[in-house]
Amino acid sequence: MxxxxxxxxxxxxxxxxxxxxxxxxxxxxxxxxxxxxxxxxxxxxxxxxxxxxxxxxxxxxxxxxxxxxxxxxxxxxxxxxxxxxxxxxxxxxxxxxxxxxxxxxxxxxxxxxxxxxxxxxxxxxxxxxxxxxxxxxxxxxxxxxxxxxxxxxxxxxxxxxxxxxxxxxxxxxxxxxxxSETPAPLVYYRKEELKTLRGDGTGERKEWERIYDYDVYNDLGEPDKKSTLARPILGGSSTLPYPRRGRTGKKPTSKDPKSESRSDVVYLPRDESFGHLKSSDFLVYILKSASQNIIPRLRSVVTLQLNEPEFNTFEDVRSLYDGGIKLPTNILSEISPIPLFTELFRSDGESALKFPPPKVVQVDHSAWMTDEEFAREMIAGVNPHIIKILTEFPPKSKLDSQIYGDNTSTITKEHLEPNMSGVTVEEAIQNNRLYILDHHDPLFPYLRKINATDTKAYATRTILFLQNDGTLKPLAIELSRPHPQGDSFGPVSNVYLPASEGVEASIWLLSKAYVVVNDSCYHQLVSHWLNTHAVVEPFIIATNRHLSVVHPIHKLLLPHYRDTMNINALARNVLVNAEGIIESTFLWGGYALEMSSTVYKDWVFTEQGLPYDLLKRGVAVEDPSSPYGIRLLIEDYPYASDGLEIWAAIKSWVEEYVNFYYKSDDAIAQDSELQAFWKELVEVGHGDLKNATWWFKMQTRKELIEACTILIWIASALHAAVNFGQYPYGGYILNRPTKSRRYMPEKGSPEYDELAKNYQKTYLRTITPKNDTLTDLTIIEVLSRHASDEQYLGQRIEGDLWTSDSQPIEAYKRFGKKLAEIEQKLTQRNNDETLRNRNGPVKMPYTLLYPSSEEGLTFRGIPNSISI
CATH class of the missing domain: 2.60.60.20 (PLAT/LH2 domain)
Structure with missing residues (x-):
């Protein structure tokens, strides 16, 4: 005292x-x-x-x-x-x-x-x-x-x-x-703090600890609970490689000593967890409660009490937003009065559960069905960076022909040329006018397993033609299934062509649905989960283990790590785990993360930056006269044209920042913390790809600038582009179904006759069923929302206090002003009626790369980090 x-x-x-x-x-x-x-x-x-x-x-x-x-x-x-x-x-x-x-x-x-x-x-x-x-x-x-x-x-x-x-x-x-510039009296303390954060790699981590360490994805299954909940370990092998996650040190399961036991609470280094700001908790609490409590109740009500397991008409689907689903009073009373759920579930006073109308049908209920909108969403939708230029015809496969037979496409020139306005396939390829949405190779090896369940699917290829007005026109869709006599016989393929009348129009609509189901799965498991959430986590771990909080690169990257490890841990608990939300409601089912692992084999960090991605896909060519060094071949490509503006702003900011602290390339090579960070990131964090020759050597300022720009792009703009459009596009399940449950009807079959009589019923029996739709909508609405305390690109929670150096602070302010200018420019683009892909038939302006946003379901805004 x-x-x-x-x-x-x-x-x-x-x-x-x-x-x-x-x-x-x-x-x-x-x-x-x-x-x-x-x-x-x-x-x-x-x-x-x-x-x-x-x-x-x-x-x-x-x-x-x-x-x-x-x-x-x-x-x-x-x-x-x-x-x-x-x-x-x-x-x-x-x-x-x-x-x-x-x-x-x-x-x-x-x-x-x-x-x-x-x-x-x-x-x-x-x-x-x-x-x-x-x-x-x-x-x-x-x-x-x-x-x-x-x-x-x-x-x-x-x-x-x-x-x-x-x-x-x-x-x-x-x-x-x-x-090397640390004041000598602080050197010891700087090193000791990093040593503390690294820990010793042993023991089960506790809530209050701050230790960052790596582990493989061995906590997705629950083999002790039942055998069907066992899942393969992802990471640590060449057959199923994966980025590393944060280590928790939980005890192994009894039936599989290499798998980690699961519980509701997952260790995170304490400052990575939610709890410091209220609205982050709100969103995550809704997500967790919805998945563990609300969704099972809704499924039970719909299936057992209401006895309505299927939608019968498209109007039934629209009633989710217009009139709602009538619920028993005892169920609604537990949901609707709770402040956390008043936005998620809306009661109209008549015991109805309603969802907000998705943006894709706010102006026109049926425009989503058009070929123009189907194609437009490949360049302005929620998965806008998969489409590639077609440089060889017919399209070929990279699958091993000795195992899977000849997977060369069966699409012919005769299929395509009648709809190409007099242009031949050769001319179109020569003039960069043929494109492909290819969902064949990643899916085909798993099709036989997937189709052995209650889902039925095809590997798909979609060929598109770039028209004179700048829009894309689908020419043909190929649906491929494994050969009944074995994989080595190659696929059984059918080609479907556009039609606007009769049963052929219904067949074409179903063809597009199979394509979108594949795109929805690839989007969720690869574009979204793997290529943003999962690949960034090793960077966060390596940064905290080797870059001191006073290191300039730690300060640069810190805003772009906010809440990512937490949302990833939550995802492993309720979203991507065995029989979790994704496995239950998406076509890939129990193979979901395993399939994303096979795609990760071909992941290349240096190609994740936007210009390099566009060049790789052939949708842009190098052009020294362009301010971005490349020129788009699809000039009206909303994601790419908007993204290049954001990319250039990020790179300019990073360049100015790095060059302030590093006056020469030698300073990069001699930075002991930076070299330790990069070495461990490559050899451990992404260790399954450590022998790849494409990794930056991290010896020059140029390499550091590129690496930081790519990382910031992934964590901010790329994630925003593939996340915050989920409900605006996918909240209308007819537009973005996540499952297919029937094969294409064949002539002479009862299903074909049903299709001819009632195409809506057949379509609805083919795609995601009602229960899974309610689950999807509940979850993706939460995931598509911004928290009230979100930090957007160009903002920092510390204000101007994150560094005492005035020049970086002023450079950051210029970055913020540049982003505001870009937002005005993008708004002007959306008002340009000559750019038909900006709004499309659904009259839905592309706003996903507007930097700023209010809270809520806004279809815009680029948060600094993968925070939801």
């Missing part, structure tokens, strides 16, 4: 400071989802909110003068051993209530440090929490430091009771240094 009194009152010559912190969030996701009650998880959670709020809110003064201690560390004066001098311990003091910069739920305290002039300039501090509970430390600001002025420490970290930690919790000032 005596030391406490001395720390507060015996001031003498002191350094004055302000500490900002937050108490444990009242909407902490782990607290909410752990609550059960007779009223179910929902009712229990609402009660929990009240309990937590009552016990935690308005208790800031309980911190006063007790239990939280600080010690400053000098950046300029060592203690004789080379380490920076450590000052005397001091404690929080008076509560500050009038600070204008305080955020929501934040509390500020004054603090004074004994700090003699011979101690030099503070560069770090230790903090001790002697309370039982944790708190979120936002910042420490020191004012009027002699010979220096203000020093800001941006913390944004959870601090637990000090007994939980093996080493002291340390925070650094917002100075930025490459390792």
């Amino acid at each position: 005596a030391s406490l009194v001395k720390g507060i009152f015996n001031r003498g010559e002191k350094l004055k400071g302000t500490v900002v912190l937050m108490q444990k969030n009242v909407l902490d996701i782990n607290t909410l989802t752990a609550v059960q009650s007779p009223g179910g998880i929902i009712g229990g959670a609402i009660g929990a909110i009240g309990d937590i709020a009552g016990s935690l809110l308005d208790t800031a003064t309980s911190f006063l003068g007790r239990s939280i201690a600080f010690k400053l560390i000098s950046a300029t004066t060592d203690d004789g051993t080379g380490k920076g001098k450590v000052g005397k311990q001091t404690f929080l003091e008076g509560l500050l209530t009038s600070l204008p910069t305080l955020g929501d739920k934040q509390t500020a305290f004054s603090i004074h440090f004994e700090w003699d002039s011979d101690m030099g300039i503070p560069g770090a501090f230790y903090i001790d929490n002697f309370m039982q509970g944790e708190f979120f430390l936002v910042s420490l600001t020191l004012e009027d430091v002699p010979n220096h002025g203000t020093i800001n420490f941006v913390c944004n970290s959870w601090v637990y009771n000090s007994k939980k930690y093996k080493t002291g919790r340390i925070f650094f000032a917002n100075k930025t240094y490459i390792p």
